[in-house]
Amino acid sequence: MNRTTRTFGSVTLGEKLPPLKIDVTAGLIVGGALASRDFTPVHHDKAAAQATGLPDIFMNILTSNGLMGRYVTDWTGPEAALKSIEVKLGAPNVPGMVMTITGEVTAKDDAAGTVIVSVSGDNNVWGTHMAGKVCVALPKES
Amino acid sequence: MTPAETSAFEAKIRAYVGREMGPPKRGNDDVNLAMIRHWAEVTGDENPLYTDAEFAAASSRKGIIAPPTMLGIWAMEGYPMAQGHTGKVDVQRELHNIFEAHGFTGVLGTNTITEFHRELRPGDQVISHTVIDNISAPKKTARGHGYFIETVTRFTDQHGQDVGRQVFRTLRFMPSAESVAANQAQSGGDAKLKAPTRIQSPRGHDNAWWWEAIDQGKLLIQRCKRCGTLRHPPRPMCGECQSLEWDSIESSLEGEVYSYTEVSYPKFPGYPDPLLCGLIQLKEGTRLVANIVGCVPEAVHVGMKVRGKVERVDDATVLPNFYPA
Ligand SMILES: [Zn+2]
Numbered sequence: 018m019n020r021t022t023r024t025f026g027s028v029t030l031g032e033k034l035p036p037l038k039i040d041v042t043a044g045l046i047v048g049g050a051l052a053s054r055d056f057t058p059v060h061h062d063k064a065a066a067q068a069t070g071l072p073d074i075f076m077n078i079l080t081s082n083g084l085m086g087r088y089v090t091d092w093t094g095p096e097a098a099l100k101s102i103e104v105k106l107g108a109p110n111v112p113g114m115v116m117t118i119t120g121e122v123t124a125k126d127d128a129a130g131t132v133i134v135s136v137s138g139d140n141n142v143w144g145t146h147m148a149g150k151v152c153v154a155l156p157k158e159s
Numbered sequence: 160m161t162p163a164e165t166s167a168f169e170a171k172i173r174a175y176v177g178r179e180m181g182p183p184k185r186g187n188d189d190v191n192l193a194m195i196r197h198w199a200e201v202t203g204d205e206n207p208l209y210t211d212a213e214f215a216a217a218s219s220r221k222g223i224i225a226p227p228t229m230l231g232i233w234a235m236e237g238y239p240m241a242q243g244h245t246g247k248v249d250v251q252r253e254l255h256n257i258f259e260a261h262g263f264t265g266v267l268g269t270n271t272i273t274e275f276h277r278e279l280r281p282g283d284q285v286i287s288h289t290v291i292d293n294i295s296a297p298k299k300t301a302r303g304h305g306y307f308i309e310t311v312t313r314f315t316d317q318h319g320q321d322v323g324r325q326v327f328r329t330l331r332f333m334p335s336a337e338s339v340a341a342n343q344a345q346s347g348g349d350a351k352l353k354a355p356t357r358i359q360s361p362r363g364h365d366n367a368w369w370w371e372a373i374d375q376g377k378l379l380i381q382r383c384k385r386c387g388t389l390r391h392p393p394r395p396m397c398g399e400c401q402s403l404e405w406d407s408i409e410s411s412l413e414g415e416v417y418s419y420t421e422v423s424y425p426k427f428p429g430y431p432d433p434l435l436c437g438l439i440q441l442k443e444g445t446r447l448v449a450n451i452v453g454c455v456p457e458a459v460h461v462g463m464k465v466r467g468k469v470e471r472v473d474d475a476t477v478l479p480n481f482y483p484a
Pocket residue numbers: 383384385386387388397398399400401402
């Protein structure tokens with residue numbers, strides 16, 4: 018990760034963030050579920066996931082949320098501060114998929130020093146896995 | 160469920176709306192470095208504020224902070240509650256048990272809205288105050304018939320100060336029998352995920368011949384045998400002379416954009432993005448709807464010269480695509 022931080026003034030409306038590819042593996046799904054203390058069987062037990070009509074275990078929303086936050090702060094740099102994240106899930110992420118996360122600056126609030134990044138995570142098999150908005154405060158100067 | 164059973168069930172679940180999950184609850188673990196590191200590792204988050212004490216001390220934060228996305232994690236109940244191993248059942252578990260008993264065995268987190276009011280540091284306590292805020296009307300979803308349950312949690316710290324808020328929406332659904340059967344059939348094996356193909360063309364008595372020619376790599380145009388008028392899409396009768404006799408010619412695939420649109424949201428699995436749909440005026444005089452490919456959406460304009468190519472676009476589909484000429 019780049020350790021310098023973008024300033025509020027350096028960010029332009031409509032600016033696109035570099036895409037990030039995430040390999041969705043069983044390891045990431047189970048690891049994410051456990052690190053978020055989510056022991057719901059569908060996130061680690063294939064038979065339980067299949068009993069709900071899906072082909073395999075699937076990523077929990079907290080991991081999607083964590084990846085969305087990370088995606089934006091990877092771009093801002095460490096001195097930024099996350100203010101809010103809205104995540105809406107679509108198609109599940111199951112092992113074997115590749116999710117590509119993309120983002121665009123869709124709002125800037127001069128008074129608050131915050132920007133909104135609209136983020137989408139699309140997997141290569143079923144399409145949109147997650148869509149949302151991340152609000153992040155940036156320093157005025159570095 | 161019969162209508163009477165459904166209303167009894169709905170009365171039962173609706174009684175939970177507005178209820179607190181229990182008294183405010185302190186997380187099983189206070190904010191700590193080990194859980195922070197586990198989360199940073201698995202999400203691939205290399206932000207040094209989370210794991211590099213030296214960097215964090217020299218930063219504006221003057222020390223390590225927890226990734227904000229961990230806010231709700233500090234309050235998670237953990238393994239015993241998820242497995243039903245604990246004797247005690249909280250109000251939320253009780254509600255979920257009612258859904259399960261009525262066949263709504265599927266569960267999916269579908270939305271979260273999280274606000275971070277203050278950054279957390281190792282040693283902070285996180286106390287959650289959760290209310291079951293809303294249960295939706297019954298919904299038909301891609302996963303099956305079900306209800307959305309929305310909880311709102313306010314988080315405070317050891318000083319009683321507000322640190323954040325999270326709205327969490329969960330779908331409880333009755334898994335559709337077909338999708339369960341389809342997925343259990345391939346259980347055991349690790350069947351490769353099938354990439355979706357495009358929606359298949361409906362082939363009927365009057366148009367199957369046209370699609371079969373496409374499968375062979377040819378774009379045909381129907382022609383009246385009596386008066387020679389060309390027509391598309393395929394149909395049994397000539398609009399000019401009402402003759403039912405016809406044959407066809409093969410298109411040169413040369414043409415221009417008569418009109419077009421871009422399908423920008425949502426993205427369809429199996430379809431390209433961006434997805435440009437054109438109405439193509441062929442040199443022969445008829446028009447057809449086809450995708451415009453091989454250029455950025457901004458480059459497309461009415462009157463643009465295009466050249467078609469009948470090509471395979473996925474495992475099950477051959478289509479005429481039009482490229483800038
Ligand atoms: Zn005719």
